[in-house]
Structures are given as structure tokens and as C-alpha cells.
Amino acid sequence: MTMRQIGLSIYPDHSNEEQDKAYLLLGEKYGFTRIFMSMLEAKDVKTTERKFKKIIEFGNEHGFQTTLDVSPRIFNQLGISYTDLSFFKKLGVSAVRLDQGFNGITEADLSYNPEGLIIELNMSNDTGYLDNILSYQANQPFLYGCHNFYPQVGTGLEDQFFERCSKRFKNRGIHTAAFVSSQVGNQGPWNVNDGLPTRESDRNLPIEVQAKSMFMSGLIDDVIIGNAYASKGELKKLGELNRYKLSFSVDLVSDINDVEKKIILEENHYRRGDSNALVARSTESRVKYREQENRAHDNKEQFNVGDILIGNDAFGVYKNELQVVLQPHFDSRKNKVASIKKEELPLLKYLYPWTKFNFTR
Template sequence: MTFRQLGLSIYPDHSKFEEDARYLDLGHKYGFTRIFMSMLEADDPEGTKAKFKKIIAYGNKLGYSTVLDVSPRIFDKFGISYSDLKFFADLGAAGVRLDEGFNGATEAMMSYNPYGLIIELNMSNDVAYLDNVLSYQANEPYIFGCHNFYPQVGTGLPMDFFTRTTTRFKKHGIHTAAFVSSAHGNMGPWNVNDGLPTLEEDRHLPISVQAKQLFATGLIDDVLIGNAYASEDELKALSETNRYQLQFDIDFVPAASAVEKEIVLKPQHFRRGDINALVIRSTMPRVTYKDEPNPAHDNTEEFQRGDVLVGNDDFGHYKNELQIVLEPHSDPRKNKVGRINEHEIRLLDYIRPWSKFKFEDR
């Protein structure tokens, strides 16, 4: 089984060891286990080696695994042979991400390096690159995929393109990663930093919503924060994000009863397989709570997309069924008990037939 991980990014060529170490300590506190570290801007081989080795060793002691972002320029500048990756192993890295691809045969051969280094491929191109690498009989367990991030506003990937490129990797069972952006981080590899997400639509969303969306696609295993340094609140929010099913934040209406809150928060919800366009139906609560009375309240307004409803005493067989509104409608047999966080309403599109989901009272 592939477990989903959270990761941080640090930029030793633009930061101080002490600041990076504090950030890694904070990430460790909240269960982060991956480090993305860019070498693309490195120029001094000896200075870079000492600097990177020190911070990677610190991360390794905390249980992180570090992947170094590299390009052909780095191999040339540092005199590193594609057939001998000892330089990266000596730094303590777990793998290298190839920001630019080679000819397929080179990547395949690199995946058999004796140090067990992961070879992470750039996923942000809709071409048959991975198929080419695998056709050279690559060592597949050591082939990973990771998207780019995009410092310039307006240049991140659109969702349809992201889906196509990531599916190329996921259909082969390749471990995948993508980036979310901190609202507080102002450090990246370059001197333009309008945030560092993979998806353009994520650029200005709360970081937990970005992560929920990436995980909800079913295409991404690891979510990495692209820019440094994220705030502690952001790290905490990501640590509390359910990585395996959508968990919506809900604000209850004042009149929501204890039973209604239990119906929302306690069960493992799933959408009925015979779906409709009006609402997402979670029908088991009407069975579990069939004997619990539920007087009408908040039932006369027009319900809007993202409202959470529970059938009231006038709904007969459907009393205490939970529904999430997809299209506006009115029905006095339903009580509005709360509303999904406005930023998360976009995520309703990921609740498909039989999808599992939960709620959390924020």
C-alpha cells in the first residue's frame, strides 16, 4: 500500500541553516515526512555540498526523506556522471527529481543505481515521457513522479491538463506528488514568488483546501508545500487534513439539534450509487436514527449549493436522511442544519457514486 505523505520545501541557497532547521522541527511536530530541496540555482560545488549535506542530515535525523531537484546543468557544473550518483548519496538524499528529462534510457539506467536513490520524473508534460522511460525496463519501484510548481501568477496548470498528465503516471501505479502554496511563504528558487502551487486555481485558496482537492482527485500521493516558510497554523491545518477521504468543514445553524449534529458528524457517510443532480444523499442515517424525532426548523428558505440538510418529521420514510445540496431548491420537509465552508463547495464535484465522506465542525 502507498501511504500519502506531507512535505515541505527548503531553499538552502537562499536561507540560513538555523531557519531551515527550525522549520523542519516544526514540520516534524505536525507529521511531515518529505523534503523538496532545489539545487537548480546552485553554482558553488564545494559550498553547495557542505551546505546541503548539513541540512539533509538534520532532516534525516527527524525522519524526513529528501529529494533534490536537479537538471542537466547541475550534472555538468558539478561534474556528476549520470552513471554514478554517488554525489547525491553522499549528501544523504533519498532521491533526485529530474526537472528536465533525458532520453529515457538514461533515466532507466539511473533507477538501478546501487544507492537505492529514487528517480523522480517531472509529471507536468502531456507527452509519453514515462512510457519511454519504462520501455527501457526501468526499475519501476524506484521511479516516482512529481509535478512542477509555478511562481508566476497565471502560469499554473489548469485542472484538465493536470488530470491528463497525472493519469499517465497513476495508470502505471507510480508514486506521485504535487505542490500547494502557503499564503505566508515568500521564498522559492527564483526572485519571483506569487505563491508556488501546481494548480493555478489553488494559488489563493486556504492551504488545507488545496490539499483536500489534490488528495480528492485520487491521483496524488504526496502533497508538498512549494514555498517557505509556511506558518504553524498552515502546517497544523495540513496535518489535520484527511488524506484518504473528503472531510468537509461545516458551520452549523444555531437551531441544529444534538441529534442532527450527531447525524452529520458521527456516521461514515457515502453517496448513494444511483445518484441524482439535485443532492448528494447519505441514506443510512435515516435507518440508524429512524426512531429519533426531528422537528422542523430552517425549512422555509431556498436551499443553496453547499447547504447540509436533514429530513424532518414531515419527511416520512426519509426522516433523518442527510443530504448535501447541489442545485438550489425548496422543500419544507428538510431542515437546513449547516453549510459547508465556502472554499470547499468546489470539492463537491469529487463526491462520485459510492464516494465516502465525513464532516468536521469548525
């Protein structure tokens, strides 16, 4: 299984070296291991080499691996040959991302580069691009995929299109990456920066919600913050995020009792395999707490999607069973104990049968 990573973006042509270093040290503290850099706006070899090499080497010293974003125009502008990637090796990068594709055979040849650099492909297309490259017997372990980001509001990928593109790579066993957007960062490669997400639906969401959705889709291995500089709080939240287990942030009701609080916050949950459309059931708690009384409260109003329920004393053998509401309904035998935060309701689509999950406040 590929280990999931989190990453940062640095823009040496627009940033301050000391700020970049401080940002990377903060990222290191919170478990970030990837750096994305764009060379699409590079001017000449000497200036580019001087600016980029310093921060890349600093990142290497602190456990980061850097991907450099390039295009055919940059190869021509810097006088770099496709058959000689030593310029990028000298900079200290681990991967070169091809923002624009070539003809398939060129990418396949690049994947055998003697410098051992990973060739990262643009994932944001729903075509046979990857299949074409692989048909030329590419060196697949050295091929990665990474989506685009979209600085202009309204232009990010639609969710379904994102999924189709991602599946083309994931189904082939290719390591994948995509971008989320800081809500405070204002630095990117261009002079338009309405955030830098891959998916349009992520643009205005809290950064940890964007990342949860990316990881829980099962389609993305690495999540990178597209814009700089994310806040310390955002970095901390991504660093603390469980990249492998579905987690919902909730608001507890005021009348929740001690038993219910233990069930929702301290127990491990999974959705029963014999799923239904009304609720996602987690039933181990009804066994563990079958002797614990649970008086009725918050049980008279309609339950809505994302409400968390626990059976009360009137629910017989189902007392203290936890349920996540998937369809609105009434049932006085259940107590509402919490609600999933509104911005995280889309994560319910990842609550499949047997899915393990937990709740945080």
C-alpha cells in the same frame, strides 16, 4: 496501496540554517516526512555540498526523506556524471528529481543506479515521456513522479491539464507528488514568488483545501508545500488532515437541534450507490434516529449547492436522512442544518457513489 505523505520545501541557498532546523522540527511534530530541495541555482560543488549536507542529515535524523531537484545544466556545472550519482548519495538524499528530461534511455539507465536513489521525473507534461522511459525497461520501483510548481501568478497548470498529466503516471502505477502553496511563505528558488502551487486554481486557497483536493483526486500520493516557511497553523492543519477520506468544513445554522448536530458531526456518512443529480444521500441516520422527532426550521428558502439538509417530521420515512445539495431546489420537508464553506465547494466533484465522507466545523 501507497501510503500518502506530506512534505516541506527547504531552500539552503536562500535560507537560515537554524530557521530550517526549527521548521523541520515543527514539520516532524505534525507528521511531515518529505523534504524537497532545489539545486537548480547551485554555484559550485564545495559550497553546495556544505550547505545542503547539513540540513539533509538533520532531516534524516528526524524521519525525513529528501528529494533534490536537478537539471542537465547542474550535472555539467558540478562536474557530475550521469553514470555516477555518488555525489548525491554522499549528501544523504533519497531521491534525485530531474527537472528537465533526457532522452528516455538515460533516465532508464539512471533508475538502476548502484546508490539505490529514486529517480523522480517531471510530471507536468502531457506527452509520451514516461512511456518512452519505460520502453527502455526502466527499473520501475525506483521511478517516481513529481509535478512542477509555478512562482508566477497565472502560470500554474489548468485543472484538466493537471489531471491528464497525472493520469499518465498514476495509470502506470508510479508514485506521484504535487505542490501546494502556503499563504504566508515567501521563500522559493527564484526572486519571483507569488506562491508555489502546481495548479493555478490552488494559488489563493487555504492550504488544507488545496491538499484535500490533491488527495481526494486519487492522482497524487504526496503533497508538498512549495514555498517556505508555512505557518505553524498551516502545518497543523495539514498534519490533522485525513489523507484518505473526503471531509467538508461546514458552517452550522443557528437553529440546528441536538439530533441534527449528532447526525452531521458524529455519524459516518457515505453517498448511496444509486446516485441522483439533485442531492447526495446518506441514509443510515434515518434508520438510527427514526424515533427522534425533528421539528421544521430553515425550510422555507431555496436550498443551494453545498447546503446540508436533514429531513424533518413532515418527511415520513425519510425523516433524519442527511442530504448534500447538488442542485438548487425547494422542499419544506427538509431542514437546512449547515453549508459547506465556499472554498470547499469544488470538492463536491469527488463525492462519488459509495464515497465515505464526514463534516468538520
